[in-house]
Amino acid sequence: MMRILGRNNSVNVIKVLWCATELGLEFERADIGGAFGGNDEPEYLLKNPMGRVPTIEVDGHIMWESQAIVRYLAARHGIGSLMPEDLAERAKSDLWMDWYTAHLHTSMTTIFWGLVRTPEAKRDNDAINDAKIEAGKMWSVLDKHLAGRNFVGGKTLTMGDIPAGAAAFRYYTLVDDRPNMPHLDRWYASLGERTPYKTHAMNPLS
The missing domain is CATH 1.20.1050.10 (Glutathione S-transferase Yfyf (Class Pi); Chain A, domain 2)
Incomplete structure (x- = not known):
């Protein structure tokens, strides 16, 4: 199952949560960043060297930058819907x-x-x-x-x-x-x- 790392009051995390839900994807989310901290920990920085949110873990891959994630999810699960075919x-x-x-x-x-x-x-x-x-x-x-x-x-x-x-x-x-x-x-x-x-x-x- 996809993991989304990031607090849900971040506008960048919101993009990914909204996208994933529109696509009907199952995911779990962990509070990272802001008041929750954790985004400056070495373990997190190995996943996302910018120390920002969101980061996702899916099928052994780690991705960050919210709009890159949206494009990836749309390309993988939403051709003809969130990502137009033409x-x-x-x-x-x-x-x-x-x-x-x-x-x-x-x-x-x-x-x-x-x-x-x-x-x-x-x-x-x-x-x-x-x-x-x-x-x-x-x-x-x-x-x-x-x-x-x-x-x-x-x-x-x-x-x-x-x-x-x-x-x-x-x-x-x-x-x-x-x-x-x-x-x-x-x-x-x-x-x-x-x-x-x-x-x-x-x-x-x-």
């Missing part, structure tokens, strides 16, 4: 995974750490507000893309939805003054109707 359509889903990392992750991290993991007296409110503005611009890009599409890749959920989708709950929870984004709102609402998403992504932030 190579061009697959690339279109894939590019939105990279888009999240390159264009949205930094501002969302600033918002999350500033509002959730930093005491109010120590917050850099200017940085948080700047990040909210930047995140709004990037979410607006996705909003325009979603016009006429149910999901990032088209009619059905694909791996392309997972990185931004994992971050969307944080955005909608932490940012009230969002731009008008009807297509993004519809997409986020549709994610919230999925049991795997509700189970792994829509939990109290910590």
